Amino acid sequence: SAPTGAETDKKDAQLAHHRENAGEAYLTTDQGIRVSNTDNSLKLGERGPTLLEDFHFREKITRFDHERIPERVVHARGSAAHGYFQVYESLADLTRAKFLQDPSRKTPVFLRFSTVAGSRGSADTVRDVRGFAVKFYTDEGNFDLVGNNIPVFFIQDGIKFPDVIHAAKPEPDHEMPQAGTAHDSFWDFASLQTETTHMLMWAMSDRAIPRSYRMMEGFGVHTFRLVNAHGRSRFVKFHWKPLLGVHSLVWDEAQKLAGKDSDFHRRDLWEAIEKGNFPEWELGLQIVEEEDAEKLNFDLLDATKLIPEELVPVRRVGKLTLNRNPDNFFAETEQVAFCVSNLVPGIDVTDDPLMQARLFSYLDTQITRLGGPNFAQIPINKPVAPVDNHQQDGFHQHRIPTRKANYTPNSIGGGCPHLANLANGGYVHYPERVEGEKIRKRAETFADHFSQARLFWVSMSAPEKEHIVKAFRFELGKVEREEIRQRMIVNLTEVDAQLAKLVADGIGVDVQTALKTVGRRPGKPAVAGSSTSPSLS
Numbered sequence: 001s002a003p004t005g006a007e008t009d010k011k012d013a014q015l016a017h018h019r020e021n022a023g024e025a026y027l028t029t030d031q032g033i034r035v036s037n038t039d040n041s042l043k044l045g046e047r048g049p050t051l052l053e054d055f056h057f058r059e060k061i062t063r064f065d066h067e068r069i070p071e072r073v074v075h076a077r078g079s080a081a082h083g084y085f086q087v088y089e090s091l092a093d094l095t096r097a098k099f100l101q102d103p104s105r106k107t108p109v110f111l112r113f114s115t116v117a118g119s120r121g122s123a124d125t126v127r128d129v130r131g132f133a134v135k136f137y138t139d140e141g142n143f144d145l146v147g148n149n150i151p152v153f154f155i156q157d158g159i160k161f162p163d164v165i166h167a168a169k170p171e172p173d174h175e176m177p178q179a180g181t182a183h184d185s186f187w188d189f190a191s192l193q194t195e196t197t198h199m200l201m202w203a204m205s206d207r208a209i210p211r212s213y214r215m216m217e218g219f220g221v222h223t224f225r226l227v228n229a230h231g232r233s234r235f236v237k238f239h240w241k242p243l244l245g246v247h248s249l250v251w252d253e254a255q256k257l258a259g260k261d262s263d264f265h266r267r268d269l270w271e272a273i274e275k276g277n278f279p280e281w282e283l284g285l286q287i288v289e290e291e292d293a294e295k296l297n298f299d300l301l302d303a304t305k306l307i308p309e310e311l312v313p314v315r316r317v318g319k320l321t322l323n324r325n326p327d328n329f330f331a332e333t334e335q336v337a338f339c340v341s342n343l344v345p346g347i348d349v350t351d352d353p354l355m356q357a358r359l360f361s362y363l364d365t366q367i368t369r370l371g372g373p374n375f376a377q378i379p380i381n382k383p384v385a386p387v388d389n390h391q392q393d394g395f396h397q398h399r400i401p402t403r404k405a406n407y408t409p410n411s412i413g414g415g416c417p418h419l420a421n422l423a424n425g426g427y428v429h430y431p432e433r434v435e436g437e438k439i440r441k442r443a444e445t446f447a448d449h450f451s452q453a454r455l456f457w458v459s460m461s462a463p464e465k466e467h468i469v470k471a472f473r474f475e476l477g478k479v480e481r482e483e484i485r486q487r488m489i490v491n492l493t494e495v496d497a498q499l500a501k502l503v504a505d506g507i508g509v510d511v512q513t514a515l516k517t518v519g520r521r522p523g524k525p526a527v528a529g530s531s532t533s534p535s536l537s
């Protein structure tokens with residue numbers, strides 16, 4: 001593989017320890033017994049039945065029978081690569097996170113790109129959101145930034161995630177379509193849940209058919225917190241800016257490529273890295289002081305909203321370089337487990353209800369997908385930071401604890417892991433003050449579903465607008481039920497009358513009839529005035 005110069009980093013050394021040597025070797029069973037013949041099963045006579053005692057045959061077939069694990073419930077199709085991250089200058093004023101303080105430190109990373117809806121064998125160039133998940137193996141433990149290539153999300157509360165995904169995945173009776181959005185159930189949900197409108201605009205734009213993984217932006221989507229050594233917290237949105245720029249396919253190319261080379265993005269990434277054309281992204285931060293959050297005319301906890309870059313510029317603070325392809329797809333790309341709650345001191349979460357659901361969901365799903373609770377011991381997931389605790393047992397336990405006592409505190413066990421405090425690197429959650437009643441209710445500040453969709457539309461150039469109209473026409477033109485098409489058109493009238501009319505004309509819907517049949521949509525205008533360009537002043 002391509003020269004990496006990263007052989008010396010800790011993660012590489014750790015992975016090297018697990019690699020098999022392909023030198024002179026005998027074929028053996030899993031028990032290390034050398035095999036004399038692997039082409040013929042052990043039979044009673046040349047043409048007789050195979051014998052149960054043929055342990056090599058039984059082991060070989062059994063292992064084959066169990067090769068598959070469940071694919072990810074979403075983002076099943078992906079491609080990944082190794083690399084490193086380096087900060088340009090110390091961000092100590094913003095965060096305690098050590099990997100963001102030392103410009104000489106190269107933090108190893110593993111980045112997995114993905115589509116969302118398709119199964120593991122689906123095509124790369126479908127119209128879909130792309131996952132952009134980065135694992136930083138820092139000296140203070142693993143930090144995962146599990147983002148997408150679109151800065152907002154379809155829903156505001158994670159309790160709706162099973163609904164949006166069920167609607168987007170193939171329909172339950174015939175398992176079609178395999179990927180993409182062109183079907184009734186997706187548009188049924190989208191049209192009924194108006195908070196999807198902003199993300200739908202992005203999903204119908206060129207952003208959803210990228211030219212290459214190397215030419216995509218990435219976004220942490222949620223508002224996070226950065227907390228410095230003095231305990232001062234600021235809100236932050238994370239961005240990844242590709243140094244190759246942002247480029248997309250056009251729809252005709254995307255469709256043809258899906259047929260001709262369904263591995264188009266996977267191949268592009270692999271070949272670029274093999275040739276030494278290492279893709280790079282700059283990490284960007286949008287910082288909002290706590291006291292400024294209230295001045296925005298949207299809620300920072302609402303993941304269907306972005307912070308306009310004109311309002312809060314993106315500060316570029318470091319660079320990520322991908323410089324090595326995985327050795328083995330299953331061991332690395334398939335078994336890697338990202339989790340939004342993998343956080344290091346100095347980076348914290350917020351009360352965004354979408355984020356809160358994610359803090360639970362990833363670890364939970366991985367217990368099934370990766371066969372039990374010990375998947376952090378799998379080489380690709382293993383932190384380079386030392387791991388020491390009293391977690392024990394479970395499927396696939398590889399550690400052999402030697403302490404007598406497996407509880408804290410104890411006085412008999414031959415040492416007990418220390419508890420860390422703030423000063424020596426302990427993770428201390430930001431002590432946010434929260435008060436309120438226990439209720440199931442969406443905040444009023446989440447009620448505006450259309451202003452930023454409109455902002456997106458008006459920011460597009462003429463060709464980009466044309467692509468969006470054509471994408472809506474293509475997708476909604478495949479929707480069989482008249483009432484769903486009408487509902488979507490009415491939602492689009494809330495974004496822009498011209499957009500709604502152009503789409504409606506292409507799918508045989510009359511805007512006025514639709515408005516009469518469907519009525520007004522629930523999303524309300526922005527909380528602080530109806531301006532589409534909020535201000536911090």
Ligand code: HEM
Nearest residue numbers: 072075112131132133147148153158161221357358361365
């Ligand atoms: C997987 C991003 C919302 C549940 C993923 C992956 C990405 C991602 C990039 C693939 C990770 C990989 O490459 O292995 C996002 C973003 C979201 C979002 C940016 C919104 C801002 C949610 C929500 C839930 C959820 C709300 C659940 C409540 C999952 C699950 C997986 C997944 C279960 C599969 C994980 C695995 O099997 O390892 N997500 N997601 N996601 N996501 Fe999300």
